[in-house]
Amino acid sequence: MDKLNEVTNYLKENGIDAAFITTPDNVFYLSGFMSDPHERLLAVAVFKDAEPFIIAPKMEVPDVKAAGWTGGVIGHEDTDDAWEIVANAVKERDVHPASIAVEKVHMNVERFERLSTLYPEASFTGLDDKLNAMRNIKGEDELEKLRKAAELADYAVEVGCREIAEGKTELEILMAIEFEMKKKGVSHMSFDTMVLSGPKTASPHGNPGTRKIQKGDFVLFDLGVVWEGYCSDITRTVSFGEPTDKQREIYETVRRAEQAAVDAVKPGIRAMDLDKTARDVITEAGYGQYFTHRLGHGLGISVHEFPSIHGANEIELQEGMVFTIEPGIYHPDVTGVRIEDDVVVTADGVEVLTKFPKELQIIG
Template identity: 55%
Template sequence: MNQRLRAFSEWLQEQHITFALITSTPNVFYLSGFYSDPHERLLALLVFPNEEPVLVCPQMEVEQAKHSGWAYSLIGYSDTDHPWELIANYLKKLALPIEKVAVEKSHLSLERYEQFSTYFPTRAMVNAEEKLRQLRMIKEESEIAILRQAAALANLGVEVGIQTIAEGKTELDIIATIEHELKKKGVREMSFATMVLTGEKTAAPHGVPGLTPIQRGDFVLFDLGVVLDGYCSDITRTVVFGTPNEEQKRIYETVRKAQLAAIAASKPGAAVGTVDQAARQIIEEAGYGPYFTHRVGHGLGIEIHEYPCMNATNPLPLQRGMVFTIEPGIYVPSIGGVRIEDDVLITDTGVEVLTNYPKELIIL
């Protein structure tokens, strides 16, 4: 049994839980090494305190599960089977008294809960997600190696995007070029919908790219990342096409200083909240406090947003192996916005910045 499954099984034993039913793709992947998007079909991993785990997946994915390295019991089902019935039959063979079950409460739908309860009436149902978040929050060396590679590909995406900028090019033109070049490097999937925004649209932190053409004097903001071997990267850079005005330069330099201060605050033992506070203080002192409208970043790994939660009030101490983004921004309507984002890793002595595309203001 791998270390992840062993640690989770030990927790089940400590909590006197009969078994855990894990149904989200990210957590099944984390524990089993098998990545599957089953769409409407059931994907499940049953983990026990003292028994070997069992993976449940559509029959058409059984061979892929084996190929991924899964070496324990496997229940494959066809579209005419009832997977809950197959699971119930498996558990009957184990003859376990089902008294307490751990599930992912934010993922288990009401419909699935009703199906589950039909076959497994239980006295107590507890949430497994907090334990899984804690386990996933500290990255292993193998995970860190993948995250470094994913960050390098994110750097490339920004580089391609900046090289593509030209007057009259639209936001979607540039996105198409970025994703085309990354696919040629073997990237199958982006971490999220690639964002290229220009002009006043950069003042929307989650703006929607479209057919807006690039014009001289515009901010151009890139926010993108790739999925590599199941792990995400995330980078943001902002440049100016043409000659920036004094306000644009002041906004950019404030964000850059804030981001560097937050990186400097990222060290083992420091509270998560101090990272946000370090960036926010600089932005507030420059008079742009109301225009920094989100937390300083988010945890990063199998999912684009995971623990730790990088908000200003989080007292959790930073630990070696945590990976998260640092992405302060200033967004001023009618002028535009600037965000600078890097992926960082907490080390024994400080922080390693995984994304390293230059952060000095680039004027094209």
């Protein structure tokens, strides 16, 4: 409950009486309980001077307790007015909030108006920055899970490479990967697994399909797993058969760009400079126009979280931040290549979580 205490202390320091936290990822971060309640109310209620509680759909109450939450849990049914139940529980704690913190990036306007009606005299502040700042810096317990998630992602790419064969479809390879992951106890991938081949690699957001793999194709894997609530995200591009000189040149350019950025990671460097480090390599090689997205994104409970590694983000990296580095070149006439690692900022440099080789793998 260290994280919960940190929120409580934040409320005390800032004279905020109550916080209602409703983002599923933040609920998990604070309570260990992960659930997507859809339109139903799931919230952690934290107070300056009273015991916290969770309100959850009634059928999930046992799961909240099983997740290790030792505070109060209140269930609500579809036929209940869930916010009314919250207001009663707050009153029972003898709390009469004059200032309330919510996640302004998650709480919708309807709920906000409802809360404003329940507490018409209260002022409202955002809790987003505080929670993001907490989540931005991973503790050792979180890094352990991220390492394991990355290790499984490495293995998933290995499985994918093993599955590549003339005439096999992208989807067949994808299913083989996911099945192997499920056997390893992975219940969810971080996002839709991507296996793209040949010309389809040239789209940064392609859809795997029934295209049959053939000699001369590059095959791109972009995938990750969720392990105990934490995500990995790896991309590797491999060659099925001998690559052409042009394919190899593009590959090596991306590889140099990626490595340059990885090598530059350390506390104090700005996100924008890291983006520039990789982008410069690609631009100097003449492919700048084909690198059409940011360098990377934060990684943790969410597969896209802070910090964002893009050319206008002045944030300085700090020890404990975790993010992806994933430059790419998407050349419509040759091939697409993307290489992506998950990295941790350490006291004096970088720890790379994903370890699948980055030398061009030639298969078959």
